[in-house]
Amino acid sequence: MRPRLEVLALFLGAAALLLTAGAAPCFAQIDIHIHTATGPMESHVGDVTGHSEPGKAYYRRYCIGCHGPDGDGNGENAQWFDPNFGFAKPRDFTLATYKCRSTPTGTLPTDQDLYDAVTRGFVTTNMPRWLALTVQQRADLVAFIKTFSKKWESQKTGTPINIPPEPTGNIESILRGREMFQKMQCWKCHGPEGHGDGPAAATLTDSKDNPIRPYNFAVGSRFKCGQTNQDLYRIFMTGLDGTPMPSFADVIQPNDAWDLVHFLRTLQPLDTPEAKAWKEWVVTHGKELKPIGAEEAPGGGQ
Amino acid sequence: MKIKYFYPLFLVLLVSTALASLPVPPPAGGTVTGKVTYTGTPPKMKPIDMAKEPNCAKEHAASPVFTENVVTGPGNTLEWAVVYVSAGDQGSTPGTQTLRFDQKGCQYMPHVLAMQVDQPFEIVNSDPHLHNIHPLPKINPEWNKSQPPGTPPLMAKYDKPEFIPVKCNVHPWMHGWFIVLNTSHYAISGSDGSFSIKGLPPGKYTLTAWQEQFGTQAQDVTIAGGETKNITFTFKALPY
Numbered sequence: 001m002r003p004r005l006e007v008l009a010l011f012l013g014a015a016a017l018l019l020t021a022g023a024a025p026c027f028a029q030i031d032i033h034i035h036t037a038t039g040p041m042e043s044h045v046g047d048v049t050g051h052s053e054p055g056k057a058y059y060r061r062y063c064i065g066c067h068g069p070d071g072d073g074n075g076e077n078a079q080w081f082d083p084n085f086g087f088a089k090p091r092d093f094t095l096a097t098y099k100c101r102s103t104p105t106g107t108l109p110t111d112q113d114l115y116d117a118v119t120r121g122f123v124t125t126n127m128p129r130w131l132a133l134t135v136q137q138r139a140d141l142v143a144f145i146k147t148f149s150k151k152w153e154s155q156k157t158g159t160p161i162n163i164p165p166e167p168t169g170n171i172e173s174i175l176r177g178r179e180m181f182q183k184m185q186c187w188k189c190h191g192p193e194g195h196g197d198g199p200a201a202a203t204l205t206d207s208k209d210n211p212i213r214p215y216n217f218a219v220g221s222r223f224k225c226g227q228t229n230q231d232l233y234r235i236f237m238t239g240l241d242g243t244p245m246p247s248f249a250d251v252i253q254p255n256d257a258w259d260l261v262h263f264l265r266t267l268q269p270l271d272t273p274e275a276k277a278w279k280e281w282v283v284t285h286g287k288e289l290k291p292i293g294a295e296e297a298p299g300g301g302q
Numbered sequence: 303m304k305i306k307y308f309y310p311l312f313l314v315l316l317v318s319t320a321l322a323s324l325p326v327p328p329p330a331g332g333t334v335t336g337k338v339t340y341t342g343t344p345p346k347m348k349p350i351d352m353a354k355e356p357n358c359a360k361e362h363a364a365s366p367v368f369t370e371n372v373v374t375g376p377g378n379t380l381e382w383a384v385v386y387v388s389a390g391d392q393g394s395t396p397g398t399q400t401l402r403f404d405q406k407g408c409q410y411m412p413h414v415l416a417m418q419v420d421q422p423f424e425i426v427n428s429d430p431h432l433h434n435i436h437p438l439p440k441i442n443p444e445w446n447k448s449q450p451p452g453t454p455p456l457m458a459k460y461d462k463p464e465f466i467p468v469k470c471n472v473h474p475w476m477h478g479w480f481i482v483l484n485t486s487h488y489a490i491s492g493s494d495g496s497f498s499i500k501g502l503p504p505g506k507y508t509l510t511a512w513q514e515q516f517g518t519q520a521q522d523v524t525i526a527g528g529e530t531k532n533i534t535f536t537f538k539a540l541p542y
Contacts, residue, residue: 095440097444151443155443184450185432189472199354200473239446241444244471246436246446250449250453251448
């Protein structure tokens with residue numbers, strides 16, 4: 001009889017301890033104060049209207065660990081993302097500078113752009129795809145993210161760039177695109193073969209002075225901002241703001257841009273029509289190609 | 303009697319209307335001149351290795367280029383410091399003249415470009431290779447544009463005052479500043495550390511001197527009339 005009582009007392013005591021220990025962090029979490037810069041915001045994604053108030057609750061639940069209570073990308077997990085190993089730091093929403101936009105460089109992205117980024121996630125980073133959230137939840141999050149920067153009150157969203165219909169990606173287009181790759185000096189960062197190993201690659205830093213790597217086409221993964229030919233067109237015509245990738249909208253004509261898209265596809269180990277056309281052509285004409293890179297290297301280098 | 307006075311009166315009237323119709327010259331006002339100096343040991347500027355850009359390495363082969371964070375002159379003076387009216391400003395005129403920011407020999411010319419809010423400026427690439435021009439504002443919008451050789455100047459302006467570092471990601475040693483001010487009363491110290499701010503209407507002003515490595519210094523100055531006041535800003539230099 002007596003031993004049983006002792007066991008019961010021990011069990012009850014342990015349970016009480018566990019309860020208080022377990023509950024303490026829960027209460028602490030409730031006290032987290034989220035600092036926002038603006039009043040309530042809305043987002044418009046298709047027919048769905050997102051609201052920042054419910055978005056705040058989702059943010060606290062899903063985003064705060066990395067993006068932090070102040071939305072500045074300094075959540076408690078952020079310290080473990082080492083840009084030296086290619087893991088980008090979480091986005092700082094207080095600056096309202098975004099990589100993946102349909103709008104020109106230096107302008108705010110559309111709600112759809114932000115929604116797509118949440119949905120798509122960012123390949124090679126710790127940002128997952130948030131497909132498990134409903135469309136409404138994601139739209140609410142987009143609305144809430146905007147409350148971190150006053151720029152959403154003082155500036156207008158940019159007008160999405162115009163992307164003309166894609167011409168055929170034949171070998172002529174690919175070869176013209178290759179010339180663009182040389183002329184626009186994409187190879188300075190992305191490397192002559194697109195391996196992300198150009199002469200400037202090692203010293204690249206993002207706008208917060210963290211090391212950042214240029215895309216390696218040989219990996220063949222999807223891009224941070226999508227995976228279609230249209231996405232690829234958009235990436236170099238809008239630039240990825242906050243990163244070293246500039247906008248080429250002022251210097252590449254739409255037709256030349258499509259040529260460049262077609263050439264870039266040949267650098268990826270993917271089963272694309274462009275890669276197929278290129279492989280067939282290179283077998284017979286490969287020797288005619290001038291190598292990509294610095295045209296005159298001093299001291300006989302290269 | 304009446305006619306006798308009429309003629310000179312008419313002349314005075316004529317002259318005064320003629321004067322009024324002439325463009326009014328800016329009020330002469332007071333001038334603040336002086337020097338930006340330092341005490342202590344400034345850091346040594348490092349020679350820049352431009353081997354990654356053969357064109358630029360060749361251009362500077364004879365005399366290597368040094369970093370420009372702290373450029374000193376004779377008599378402990380500092381170049382590239384911005385002196386501007388930070389409080390009590392009056393009589394500022396909007397900046398309408400288009401300024402020029404050049405990329406030449408993988409360097410920014412000038413190293414510090416001061417401008418007014420909404421003042422247009424053009425960015426020129428004089429090099430035979432591409433640069434990307436990437437200013438890093440926090441208040442103004444951040445953009446990043448590529449400029450291949452032989453392309454027309456990029457036009458830009460900023461609508462909020464801010465001190466904006468500028469870099470080129472392709473050539474990481476390239477480093478400059480856009481200084482956006484909401485006053486037309488500013489000057490950049492020359493190679494002998496001297497500056498001069500003209501056309502200050504009578505009043506009490508706070509002048510601030512900014513140097514990218516050493517921060518800011520402020521001094522109050524009172525301008526009574528068309529006088530010239532001389533002030534010296536002294537930064538404490540640390541060798542790092």
